[in-house]
Amino acid sequence: MSVDIEITVNGRPARATVPDEMLLVVFLREHLRLTGTHIGCDTTQCGACTVHVDGKAVKSCTMLAAQADRREVRTIEGLAENGALHPMQAAFREYHGLQCGFCTPGMIMSALDLLDRNPDPSEAEVRTWLKGNLCRCTGYQNIVSAIRACAAELRQDKVLGR
């Protein structure tokens, strides 16, 4: 069976008819060709497939495309504006918060949800929050640094009204 869906992805409506059992991550990657969202463990653990649905970080390997019907989805491709990296992307680059880069899109989408709730997370709060995102390269140290640096920058931007 198939189902008609309309999902707003990175601000643009995407309409499609997809199999009932199609996962959101498969829809993003194979239908929309947004391959920045990765499939890692495929068992709801590693977080490489993390995207935002209605502003909240979710694992897109554990959600049906049909469940995202009429919702807003944001992926890593939706962060940069006019070719300028989002501050979180820039912080990951500056602080070397990645080695192979496989987990990075999920890390960044997850970290943005954290900052949405807590603009000034402690190191412990960042580490606790990242339990749903696995990195097998970096030991997390630089990821935590990047997220806290981005948080500081965004707080500063807010103070300066940028």
Added chain:
Amino acid sequence: MYDFVYRRPTQVSEASRILAGDPDAKALAGGMTLLPSLKQRLMRVTTLVDLGGIAGLREITATPGILKIGALTPHDEVARSSIVRAAIPGLATLAGLIGDAQVRNRGTIGGSVANNDPAADYPSAVLALDATIITSKRSIRAADFFLGLFATALDADELIVGFEFPLPRASAYAKLPNPASRYATVGVFVARFANHCSVGVTGAAGGVFRWTEAEDRLGSYFDPQSVAGMALERDDLNADIHASAEYRAHVAGTMLKRAVASAAAGAI
């Protein structure tokens, strides 16, 4: 995944009707257990009835003496709700310890309780607080709801629509999470009411249960010292690659003491 038909009814009655007409249909709430189970082909359904299209099942309200939580309220909303934190702080703590952030954004209280995983967190609170489970057909007392390993009093076409929690004077939850899954190796929920204390234990056996010996001691004097050195004395404790039965018995005592200390510190 095997293929299935996806349905998204807008009314509870419509969802029940689909489930009643097809024994191999299954209700989908947050899907944090169901979807991985389907993906691994641990189960097969003909129809998946997504409850996400039904309005009004996501509300948190407090009336004098009762906290009401809609079945589709995600763990994250329970954890952060100022109403829950004021009314039953232990319940908010518990919700914030489930899984990881992404799972808490999707997983729901109704889904967790209906699934009754023996290592799930919520059943311990629902049982210890003697909550009432409101379904599409009736109201069920928590004491009559949990029937052991993944089994509940729900009929196949019966859906949880919400919960009513009596307000304790103090409450707390402590668990030793499995470091990978963050399910409870053992989790202990403690509630202190005006005339009695109640302790719900999850993760330790085939299903959630009340720890009556601990309740008796806490009923006399609500203090961590009252339960110092206690360990579970049961012959049905889980033993697996994560923890032996003996270890779980001991850890339950430690979690009990921590929960009591934290409830005593935060008592209203």
